[in-house]
Amino acid sequence: MDKKWYEKNGRDGNVVISTRVRLARNLEEYPFPCRCGSDLRAQIENKVTDAVVNSNSVISSRFSRVDVDNISTEEKVSLVERHLVSPEFISDKREKTLLLLDDESVSIMVNEEDHVRLQVMCEGFDLDRAYELASRIDSLLDEHLKFAFSDTLGYLTQCPTNLGTGMRASVMLHLPALHAAKAMKKMAENLSKLGLTIRGAYGEGSEPSADLYQLSNQITLGISEKTAIENLRNITKQIIAQEMKSREAMIKNIAVQDKIYRSEGILRSARQIDGSEALQLLSNVRFGVTEGLIDSIPLDTINSLIVEIQPATLMRKTGQKLTPAERDKVRAELIRSTINR
Amino acid sequence: MDKKWYEKNGRDGNVVISTRVRLARNLEEYPFPCRCGSDLRAQIENKVTDAVVNSNSVISSRFSRVDVDNISTEEKVSLVERHLVSPEFISDKREKTLLLLDDESVSIMVNEEDHVRLQVMCEGFDLDRAYELASRIDSLLDEHLKFAFSDTLGYLTQCPTNLGTGMRASVMLHLPALHAAKAMKKMAENLSKLGLTIRGAYGEGSEPSADLYQLSNQITLGISEKTAIENLRNITKQIIAQEMKSREAMIKNIAVQDKIYRSEGILRSARQIDGSEALQLLSNVRFGVTEGLIDSIPLDTINSLIVEIQPATLMRKTGQKLTPAERDKVRAELIRSTINR
Numbered sequence: 001m002d003k004k005w006y007e008k009n010g011r012d013g014n015v016v017i018s019t020r021v022r023l024a025r026n027l028e029e030y031p032f033p034c035r036c037g038s039d040l041r042a043q044i045e046n047k048v049t050d051a052v053v054n055s056n057s058v059i060s061s062r063f064s065r066v067d068v069d070n071i072s073t074e075e076k077v078s079l080v081e082r083h084l085v086s087p088e089f090i091s092d093k094r095e096k097t098l099l100l101l102d103d104e105s106v107s108i109m110v111n112e113e114d115h116v117r118l119q120v121m122c123e124g125f126d127l128d129r130a131y132e133l134a135s136r137i138d139s140l141l142d143e144h145l146k147f148a149f150s151d152t153l154g155y156l157t158q159c160p161t162n163l164g165t166g167m168r169a170s171v172m173l174h175l176p177a178l179h180a181a182k183a184m185k186k187m188a189e190n191l192s193k194l195g196l197t198i199r200g201a202y203g204e205g206s207e208p209s210a211d212l213y214q215l216s217n218q219i220t221l222g223i224s225e226k227t228a229i230e231n232l233r234n235i236t237k238q239i240i241a242q243e244m245k246s247r248e249a250m251i252k253n254i255a256v257q258d259k260i261y262r263s264e265g266i267l268r269s270a271r272q273i274d275g276s277e278a279l280q281l282l283s284n285v286r287f288g289v290t291e292g293l294i295d296s297i298p299l300d301t302i303n304s305l306i307v308e309i310q311p312a313t314l315m316r317k318t319g320q321k322l323t324p325a326e327r328d329k330v331r332a333e334l335i336r337s338t339i340n341r
Numbered sequence: 342m343d344k345k346w347y348e349k350n351g352r353d354g355n356v357v358i359s360t361r362v363r364l365a366r367n368l369e370e371y372p373f374p375c376r377c378g379s380d381l382r383a384q385i386e387n388k389v390t391d392a393v394v395n396s397n398s399v400i401s402s403r404f405s406r407v408d409v410d411n412i413s414t415e416e417k418v419s420l421v422e423r424h425l426v427s428p429e430f431i432s433d434k435r436e437k438t439l440l441l442l443d444d445e446s447v448s449i450m451v452n453e454e455d456h457v458r459l460q461v462m463c464e465g466f467d468l469d470r471a472y473e474l475a476s477r478i479d480s481l482l483d484e485h486l487k488f489a490f491s492d493t494l495g496y497l498t499q500c501p502t503n504l505g506t507g508m509r510a511s512v513m514l515h516l517p518a519l520h521a522a523k524a525m526k527k528m529a530e531n532l533s534k535l536g537l538t539i540r541g542a543y544g545e546g547s548e549p550s551a552d553l554y555q556l557s558n559q560i561t562l563g564i565s566e567k568t569a570i571e572n573l574r575n576i577t578k579q580i581i582a583q584e585m586k587s588r589e590a591m592i593k594n595i596a597v598q599d600k601i602y603r604s605e606g607i608l609r610s611a612r613q614i615d616g617s618e619a620l621q622l623l624s625n626v627r628f629g630v631t632e633g634l635i636d637s638i639p640l641d642t643i644n645s646l647i648v649e650i651q652p653a654t655l656m657r658k659t660g661q662k663l664t665p666a667e668r669d670k671v672r673a674e675l676i677r678s679t680i681n682r
Contacts, residue, residue: 254612254613254670255613257612258611258612258613258673261610261611261612262606262607262610262611262612264610265603265606265607265608265609265610265611266603266606266607267606268606268610269602269603269605269606269609270599270602270603270606271595271598271599271602271603272595272596272599329595332599
């Protein structure tokens with residue numbers, strides 16, 4: 001089976017773990033989801049699903065429909081942990097559907113905040129690839145669905161912050177050196193002036209953990225998709241350069257080296273480990289790998305562990321409900337068996 | 342070259358690291374060292390040295406004279422770290438001499454608290470061997486020296502607590518399970534009633550660290566050497582049994598296993614480590630080795646590291662003065678190169 005995006009290491013993978021492009025779309029003939037009753041919501045689900053399934057594109061056969069209302073809590077939460085849906089999507093009790101591409105690179109949330117939230121994820125720093133695939137699926141939907149669009153405003157969305165392009169592009173950054181240098185607060189302020197926002201790995205409202213940050217464009221109105229992406233690309237390149245320069249300086253410090261090697265030693269040997277400690281240790285080891293201190297653990301292995309050690313994804317893998325203490329044990333086993341191979 | 346006692350693992354080595362027998366003797370014709378001026382102290386040094394060197398025993402040629410007043414501070418402190426002399430001996434500014442057997446199993450301090458402090462160390466639990474060797478050297482000295490002896494009191498010593506046999510026998514115990522079970526305070530109280538004392542690895546006034554304890558007899562008056570040794574032997578056997586039972590129960594705990602394996606992971610990977618952390622981690626790993634969790638690090642390797650990572654012994658090995666930060670680095674290197682062989 002093909003590797004999923006979170007199991008790979010892509011371009012500029014030293015700093016950029018993944019790239020995401022998300023498009024918000026609404027069907028002209030329906031009210032926004034929050035104002036739809038069960039009947040209308042079900043109609044929307046079917047319409048969007050049909051548009052995907054009935055298209056003549058080869059890709060359409062690779063989509064499957066996930067009945068999010070009728071899967072276990074672990075399955076639901078794991079979708080969030082794998083960045084396939086938003087936390088809001090699974091916590092909403094009303095009718096909704098997820099259309100998911102087999103390699104998990106494309107997910108279409110139906111009846112989230114907007115009727116359609118189309119998202120493309122790919123490994124590494126690859127805005128063009130993510131945007132092109134998103135556009136392709138967007139066109140495919142556009143053949144069968146009539147999207148609410150205004151010549152003056154652009155795509156209409158429930159929340160005005162998405163009005164216009166309806167596009168949010170983002171990159172997931174691993175910034176151990178800038179984080180350690182306490183440079184992130186100031187950076188967030190500066191980025192905000194440039195129409196970008198930087199926050200925790202799970203987007204709005206999530207705290208940064210394990211030195212992972214999500215950088216995304218904020219402006220959707222009065223700007224083209226191309227310009228928005230160009231802005232994000234240029235700023236990301238600058239951050240990559242800053243981070244790499246900072247790493248190069250930091251890595252000479254024996255205390256930093258010590259922390260990295262100890263993190264590797266603990267991951268290779270622990271018999272129980274909670275998610276937050278494991279993430280931080282993986283972050284430290286990732287830093288060590290990019291700076292050539294550790295050569296026995298590939299970056300794609302670390303990337304996939306960052307996703308697989310999350311509580312629900314871990315339970316999904318074992319196929320059983322686990323207490324936190326049991327999870328800590330299974331997590332340690334998974335890490336050991338993966339990196340001690 | 343033969344391994345030194347602290348580089349070996351002996352009988353009941355799971356719990357008993359080493360056995361020591363020390364005899365206090367004084368020359369009849371001189372005042373106790375504290376009341377001797379330079380001239381008399383020098384005479385005593387020479388007399389005792391001659392007694393060792395001039396004896397016809399094969400062993401006498403294996404002794405060398407260490408001019409403790411004229412060696413570097415590191416050499417001096419390392420003698421304490423290797424348990425060859427008392428801390429008081431090296432801090433005393435007055436004339437003194439050390440006679441040391443080539444394998445470091447026998448050391449004779451001249452002009453410590455008493456004129457002669459003869460000490461035998463051996464690996465593991467071996468009171469008979471230590472006592473027999475001590476007696477043999479004692480007889481050898483007795484041929485040339487006239488020891489202060491009273492038919493009613495026995496050997497005369499400066500401090501009345503040594504009067505009689507002048508013998509102190511002790512075992513160095515590794516008690517991670519009893520320590521963790523917080524059983525040591527109560528045990529110390531009970532032992533005290535039996536005429537035994539238990540304290541830190543460096544004897545009187547030293548705090549227990551890394552789960553190492555020194556158990557010794559206290560009574561020297563009105564008791565034979567044999568009886569004193571028999572008491573110590575029986576009590577030690579009981580403590581060994583208690584400790585092993587306690588380890589067997591503790592080792593089932595996943596948190597204990599986790600701590601042991603993490604300790605191993607850190608020792609195998611750290612780039613800097615202070616003495617106190619290193620000792621504690623070595624103690625944890627030692628526990629893991631005795632319970633079969635770890636089979637790649639032999640006990641004698643751990644025993645020798647416990648001595649070799651001490652600050653002065655570490656500097657003695659490298660042959661240079663090191664700052665504490667440099668020592669932490671060299672210590673981590675020594676541990677890694679030793680256990681990752």
